[in-house]
Amino acid sequence: MAAYEIEIILNRQLADCLSIPVFITDRKGNLIYYNEPAEEVLGRRYEDTGEMPADEWASIFHPSDEAGNILNPEELPLVKTLKYCYPYHRSFWIQSLNGKKEKISVTSYPILGRSSKFLGAVAIFWQSKDE
């Protein structure tokens, strides 16, 4: 199997150095890497799961708004980044592993390589500071 582009490889190496959850997808949204802090959010270990198809990992979080309405995938930052190749940010609610709802903020950005080719996307999860 061919190696990833170096822009993807360098994003993984950066993610390995960070204490915040980072998810990296290919251009189709398949999860190709997540770091240790992201393992805690996902409840799974990268070493165990390897890559995950887009529909499998996207459904794990049950994203919803403040009223508890399930968010349309099209409203999520990463999905928008994958669709429009542009960075997005939004706060919303996810269901944590113990079933408790918690508010998070997600920042996503496209990985556009040197030749301006869209190679994938990165989503960073922040613990929301909003009340």
Added chain:
Amino acid sequence: MRINLRGVRGSIPTSGPGVKYYGGNTSCVEISAEGWKLVLDGGSGISNVTWHEELNHNRIDILLTHLHMDHIQGLGFCKPFFDPAMEMHIWGPASTTQSLHERLSLYLSPPLFPVHIRDLPCKLHLHEIDKKNFEIGPFKIYSDYIIHPGPTVGFRIHYRSAVFTYMPDHEPALGVSGILEDTRWVSGIDLAKGSDLLLHDAQWTDAEYPQRMGWGHSSMDDAILFASMAAVKHLLMVHHDPGRTDDMLNEMFNEVKNRSAVSFSFEPAYEGMEILLG
């Protein structure tokens, strides 16, 4: 193809009796086959290239991995540029901000050099490359970006059944985990895979590398690990540190050799080395 190493030193040319064996010229490799000539990088070693020997036409192709000074400083002293009969092709990595012409002009213009690139008498053709397959005469070439500061490519050159891979400046171990086991996550692996000969960066010792991480170069151990993962048949280590004498390089290499158990041959490259492939 005949491969002649014209410069294997990194960073800056060195001279003196202490570097007589490995040589002091910076990156340059000459490749000849069927009357065609490729020159990989334009370091100071370019002054030793045999320009007109065996050429059956007036074309020469210079392939630049990147535009750091030790890879282009010899260009201004490349004789065929000053010959109106010559057709010169320079291939270099594309950048997102400036053209290859603009970047080369930074050096090939006053005050750094007396002659403007536009005034070179030869017929000059510039080619911007990224991840690309292209052909030059009998050579089939694949280029791709590799980890090194600034736009930098490596070259995989096919000639008949032989494959030669050239990545003199490369840091595949960049990151907290070093070179990752899964080869899909290793920079340059597709370029090097199964090569008959890999010429790879090996500037540092294992002890030096952590203090120089991010400078774009590899330790000898990482070069060997990379070559092993790529299943190459022969590894030549280059980009020797300019502060290293022949004795120091021998000592460094012997120390690595004594604890490396790999199935392929490896050794430090020296200026003037000639290899026949294909």
